[in-house]
Amino acid sequence: MSEFEYGALASGLTRRFFLEKLGKVGGTAMLLAGMDALGFGIGSAMAAPPKLAGTPKKKKVIVLGAGNAGLSSAYELTKAGYEVTVIEARSFPGGRAQSARKGFSLTELGGEKQTCDFDDGLYINIGPWRIPYHHHSTLHYTKLFNVPLELFNNDNDASFLYMEKGTGPLAGKPIRKGEIAADALGYSSEILAKLSRQGALDGQLSAEDKEKFIEFMVEFGYLDKKDLSYKGTPGRGYLIEPGAGTNPGPGKPSVPYKLNDVLNSGMTKLLHGVADWDQQRTMFQPVQGMEQIPKAIARNLPPGMIRFNTEVQQIRQSPSGVTVNVVKDGQPETITADWCICTIPLSVLKGIDNGLSPAFKAAMEKCAYAPVGKIGLQMKRRFWEEDHSIYGGHVFCDNPDINNIAMPSTGWQSQKGVLLGYYNFGPSAAKVSAKSPADRAAMAVDYGQKIFPAYKESFESSFSVAWHRVKYNLGGWGMWSDEARATAYPVLTEPDGRIYLAGEHLSYIGGWQAGAFESAWQQVERLHARAMKG
Amino acid sequence: MSEFEYGALASGLTRRFFLEKLGKVGGTAMLLAGMDALGFGIGSAMAAPPKLAGTPKKKKVIVLGAGNAGLSSAYELTKAGYEVTVIEARSFPGGRAQSARKGFSLTELGGEKQTCDFDDGLYINIGPWRIPYHHHSTLHYTKLFNVPLELFNNDNDASFLYMEKGTGPLAGKPIRKGEIAADALGYSSEILAKLSRQGALDGQLSAEDKEKFIEFMVEFGYLDKKDLSYKGTPGRGYLIEPGAGTNPGPGKPSVPYKLNDVLNSGMTKLLHGVADWDQQRTMFQPVQGMEQIPKAIARNLPPGMIRFNTEVQQIRQSPSGVTVNVVKDGQPETITADWCICTIPLSVLKGIDNGLSPAFKAAMEKCAYAPVGKIGLQMKRRFWEEDHSIYGGHVFCDNPDINNIAMPSTGWQSQKGVLLGYYNFGPSAAKVSAKSPADRAAMAVDYGQKIFPAYKESFESSFSVAWHRVKYNLGGWGMWSDEARATAYPVLTEPDGRIYLAGEHLSYIGGWQAGAFESAWQQVERLHARAMKG
Ligand SMILES: Cc1cc2nc3c(=O)[nH]c(=O)nc-3n(C[C@H](O)[C@H](O)[C@H](O)COP(=O)(O)OP(=O)(O)OC[C@H]3O[C@@H](n4cnc5c(N)ncnc54)[C@H](O)[C@@H]3O)c2cc1C
Ligand SMILES: Cc1cc2nc3c(=O)[nH]c(=O)nc-3n(C[C@H](O)[C@H](O)[C@H](O)COP(=O)(O)OP(=O)(O)OC[C@H]3O[C@@H](n4cnc5c(N)ncnc54)[C@H](O)[C@@H]3O)c2cc1C
Incomplete structure (x- = not known):
């Protein structure tokens, strides 16, 4: 899955729906080429540069x-x-691989000049931000030029999903992804284990494989071994976490949601058996910004070679x-x-x-080139860590103007931090990019406030980019x-x-x-x- | 799941099996208290120290x-x-929270003196090594005393499973966990989606929920939307990874294993819908060793207070x-x-x-106190990264003497690294701990060689600990x-x-x-x- 599809999926836009919407806007240079634009590739084959003898x-x-x-x-x-x-x-140097930090400025086509005012040491990767472990060529250069890497936390079960368009009691509430995952998979495993026991797979599996399959479901969904029912699991979290002595002692486990509430929430569309190839752990980021990669290559060219x-x-x-x-x-x-x-x-x-x-x-x-927008929001306090124990990862929501709020995978437990306040694509990116930088920030902060009570009061400054309005790019990437x-x-x-x-x-x-x-x-x-x- | 259960599960020991084995050895002080010893607690409730007014x-x-x-x-x-x-x-200071690095020495009860000979900067956390995001008290002290943290990669789909006791074509071969996960969950989703379509859940789910459920299975298992079949997914990896131009161009996707081969491999027991509470992302480790936490607390006590x-x-x-x-x-x-x-x-x-x-x-x-053993193996080359693109995470195997090989979550792309060569528990820990340090290392290296072709040739030096033989601990932890x-x-x-x-x-x-x-x-x-x- 590309950065692009990732966004589309996360905001609950299926490919078809997304393209239907695109179709309506169609015709301008910034728009997508059509249905199969989304089918583009996803990996890295060459592990080393060619030997030029x-x-x-x-x-x-x-x-x-x-x-x-x-x-x-x-x-x-x-x-x-x-x-x-x-x-x-x-x-x-770096082109799209740039990081906004104090003093960095950008004037979008027809836009006002933004100059980044983040505190020293804080930054947002407004272009590329993560490197999957199998991008051998990118990792070739980080290794060759000793660009220090740190892990990028791309998947955090403790982070929230926030779906306003779902129905039922979970809609419009921030819900931890791990709770949805535990319940959706617990109930599915229960159903499948019970159907197997009742003989539904007897044509398909041998008696021995059937038992192994049921055993797998029991392990996978944390089912009760005897009656094959799902009753929750510590992995979905606690109402009172276990602790010392006799109080809290063992704590109090949390209670599963109902299966249809989970289905109606719309959140299950974010669960996958394995991560998509491009979005797969292990992921990295260069310490102090993606621009460290092109900077390192540039430093290793003869002086003056780049004009x-x-x-x-x-x-x-x-x-x-x-x-x-x-x-x-x-x-x-x-x-x-x-x-x-x-x-x-x-x-x-x-x-x-x-x-x-x-x-x-x-x-x-x-x-065609993808319209894409990102905004960095400097927060004076890392409330996502302090108040919610969310360390990195993403909040996915079904408002495509926001789509993805991301917590930084660096500066753990320090005072301030820069959140990614939105990561939008296609028509949403086009729409949001028509706003002034200040209005984009206001929109992002208003939305974040629905999820995190301390969002607005913690906000200090922003820096946004709409890649389709950036002079030497005119789009996020080719499609x-x-x-x-x-x-x-x-x-x-x-x-x-x-x-x-x-x-x-x-x-x-x-x-x-x-x-x-x-x-x-x-x-x-x-x-x-x-x-x-x- | 405790560190202990984790080990038992990973090595394919179910609780019952594990305790049956224990029962046979029984009677000595180092052994476990019985069936329910495994039921012990798993989280952290107090977020801050008491205010002592x-x-x-x-x-x-x-x-x-x-x-x-x-x-x-x-x-x-x-x-x-x-x-x-x-x-x-x-x-x-630190007790169990100690790291072995150059010059660190340990003489187990009745054993020979080991002095760690790792290169400067390399170490192994022979005691605690990871901190789940919800261990508020541990993270209270890292924050209070500015102990720098880095992510601990506790779950890596690109890493191997290695099951010698399974049957079928996957047994005795290192197989990437993501392949097993994709196929086991793909086929399960296919079965469940098809049964749903055929009406197997009609009593249980409304017509609307049934469609949502099928949609969930399609997303989760990467099924073909039309015929609901599982045919593989890019997330399980490529035979030829996608790349530039027209060759490799889109690359060549990998081909799923057969469901019964996956079931017979014994590897599905390592798959869970969500991680167990204690083993849950996000996890951290202090930069340069777990001992940094107790050292930081000790530095903040009046000089001379500790004798x-x-x-x-x-x-x-x-x-x-x-x-x-x-x-x-x-x-x-x-x-x-x-x-x-x-x-x-x-x-x-x-x-x-x-x-x-x-x-x-x-x-x-x-x-009762748990017998536990760990060994650090310094490797002169990070072959797991260079040859296999495995950056951190664990290799789980079904030999309980080894149980878990772990790749370091630090020093990415540097020259050398220290692997955890085994992490064994209970009777296996007791058995392995009877060997000399050199024999333990030889055993670990021989086993690792079955999984990684460069293991033996890369091995430089080792440091092992058997906590039940350590004078001021006599066991890994209480049960x-x-x-x-x-x-x-x-x-x-x-x-x-x-x-x-x-x-x-x-x-x-x-x-x-x-x-x-x-x-x-x-x-x-x-x-x-x-x-x-x-
Ligand atoms: C929002 C966003 C998120 C992304 N996320 C990731 C990610 O997480 N991981 C990842 O690996 N990749 C990511 N990418 C993709 C990655 O940034 C690009 O694929 C890559 O940087 C493109 O490199 P390039 O050299 O092909 O193009 P560019 O970096 O665009 O380089 C082209 C260069 O040409 C210059 N140029 C243009 N016109 C002229 C002219 N007329 N005269 C002189 N010079 C000119 C430009 O200034 C620029 O320096 C992301 C991109 C975007 C936009
Ligand atoms: C192999 C292993 C892996 C682990 N993994 C993790 C992990 O990943 N994450 C995690 O958070 N925890 C982990 N733990 C658990 C963690 O190490 C312990 O829970 C914790 O360190 C215990 O602290 P303590 O103060 O209770 O005991 P200790 O650290 O054992 O402290 C007791 C102190 O008493 C001293 N002492 C003993 N006898 C005497 C005496 N006669 N006179 C004077 N002093 C004495 C000892 O020297 C020691 O310093 C692990 C433990 C082990 C063994």
Whole structure:
């Protein structure tokens, strides 16, 4: 499941429902490509960068963009003996992999300037924030450059679910996920164990397997061994927690909800037998922000190789080389090279005078970019830890404008912290992004207050981003429909003359840094094979 | 579930089976009290220490033992104006909360001296190693004294299960837990969804709830929406992981095992709908070892308050005070006080000339102490991360001598690491502890080699402990049968004259530090109420 689907699911939007809604808004560049846009890929296959052996004949490479794809291209090519120049419009490396902290500023297209005012040491990862254990390429660079990692708590049974649109007594109340999980699975196990005992599986399972199956259900659902009933389990929590002496002594166990109350709450849609591949434990984050990864790669490039604050305005090529016209501080300049690796997001690239072939231009149009919004809220007190014993993880809700409130997986037990106040997608992201930064914060804080009594009184300052309104991105990540994946996508993975495209959008790990790295590795390898020939 | 049950379950020992085995060995002091010994408590109720207001009339307190119970007693009493002396037989604070690192040495009763030879910075928590998020008392002290915490990865679907005693094709092979979970729950969901559709629940659920229930099963088990069948899920992993471009492109999903192969593997007994209360995420560990907690408390006591290397040999009391005879470096000394808090484990206390009442002496006999063993293995390479993408978590196996191999939740991606090579209990702990440290390590390494091809070649050095053979503990933790809980335990929670017992054994959070802290808090509060009167 991608970051995107994750959001859609969490807010109770099924794929179909979500796309129906999209359909109504349809037609603008920021919208999604259709039903199968959601089917895009989810993992990481290359564990190490390609080995680029030998001396290339033509060595000058211009890399456009200093996000993770551009940085890793530059690093691997430099190591192999290429002469690399990196052109980057922003003043810092990392592209989307950026963290907002004191002094960081952002002006969205047509928006007012925000300058982050968090306390020193506090930050929010406004772009990428987590790394699954199987993203080998991302973890290759953290290891290579000693970027310290800490665990990202992506699944916390002690955290709340909050469903306003459910029915019954649990709707509109913050309920701990572990309680829902225990009861939904306890009752299911009870039903299945009893049906098995009554013979419902006799055609399917041997007598021996049937007993093993019942035993599994008993263990799994914490059933009473004798009558196979579910009566609750300590794992769902206590009314009075066990303690010392005779009072509280053993404490008082909590009481299960009724099965139909659980079903009507709408919360069961957040329970899965195993986590989706992309959302799977173990997850990491770099200590002190995701930007530590691109910063580390950039530090390991020759000084001056990246030309910051330099915008690509025109790209041209001839049979013998590539010419790029850039502007820095209003000053135009022309740079030539033998090869070009272009990592500019397609949403941006197609608006540039790029000189690409008609086939490339047509293919680029088939990639839609996701509207995505995030907001960081600095809280003067970690009430989620202090008052609720929630350490990291997410609160999922069924208001798609909010969708996901996330507690930080760092700074445990310290005084202040920055919450993720919403993580919205698609039409909700578009809607919320029309508000001013202050109004976005007010909306987020009002909603959070319904879940945490200390939300509003603890709020100090905010920083928000709407990626579809960010100049050099125009969207969170690229999305391909099945049809576009089959037709347009393969076109763009080939070189156009001497120009190679790279970036998360040219992978099946879209919306993840691993997609950017592995796409870069692949294109660099191809470029090298050709440059060895001449 | 206690640390103990956890072990028993993990190694595939059901309660009954486990106790049958115990019954055969029975009779020795190190063995368990019986069937219901396993029913003991599991949580933490007091969130903050008692407020001890006012000026006590009699202020001199002698605290026996500087484990977590003794240290927290001393800290809270000192704060309230008492004059405290702490007597500790060991040369360091913390009791069981100790970490083995370079230079740390231990000589078990009748054993040879081990001195830890791990590289600088590496360690193993040979006693307590994890703190559930709801252990409010333990987390009270980490917060109060700024002990940095990091997440302890207690559940890792990417880690292996290894069951030699199962049958079928999965037996004797390391299998990732997530694969077993996906398939067992996928098939179960399929069965239940299909039975529901066929009407098996029509008496039980309304038509609407039935549809919600089927929808839940579809989400939970990743079923095909149309035919309700389970065909695998990306969450169980890939044969070829998705990547960049068109090759690997979308990658190649893995293929589910057969239901009866999964059942026959014996691995389903490790799957639970929610984690048991004590084993629940979120879990923490102090950065650089559990000993950081007692060290922090000790640092916050007046200098010299703890008298180390001082063994209690005799305890006496009169209506007006308590007299304790101690020995340091062969020199006897007598110390008097108004009150005594005794945190010496009952296993040790009953062997001391303690002067307690006959009722206390009888009650102490009813508490059995758990045989428990752990071994740390320093590996020169983190092959579990590098070769298998396993970052933290446990490998569970059905050899009770090993039971649990655990990967460290710290030092991610660094060069070396210390694995927990076994965590054994009961008869297995007794059996393994009879070996020399070198033979224990050889046994652990031989076994690990069956699971990880690089185990043996990576092994550098070991440090093991058998808690039942450790002089000032004589067991891992106290265990109460139901009968003893009802009769003997309440006796010991009352004062015996001017002596108050405290420690993990006097709680329903036995085998956890929270039990020690909360028992101390409770006794300190009672002592204070009495001291206020005179
Ligand atoms: C909200 C959000 C959450 C995410 N969560 C995760 C996550 O948890 N984990 C994860 O691994 N990934 C996550 N991602 C995805 C990840 O951020 C991207 O896949 C990855 O960073 C993309 O790298 P890139 O190099 O392909 O593109 P970019 O980082 O966008 O780099 C492109 C570069 O080109 C530059 N550029 C653009 N136009 C010009 C121009 N005209 N001239 C010069 N330079 C130009 C840009 O400034 C930028 O530096 C998330 C992304 C978003 C938006
Ligand atoms: C293998 C193992 C794993 C564990 N895992 C966890 C875990 O993951 N998380 C967790 O929270 N808890 C865990 N625990 C439990 C935890 O360690 C204990 O509950 C807690 O540390 C007990 O504290 P205490 O003060 O009651 O006893 P102790 O720490 O045993 O303190 C008693 C003190 O008395 C001293 N003493 C004994 N005899 C004398 C004498 N004659 N004279 C003077 N002093 C004496 C001892 O030296 C010791 O310092 C584990 C324990 C073990 C053994």
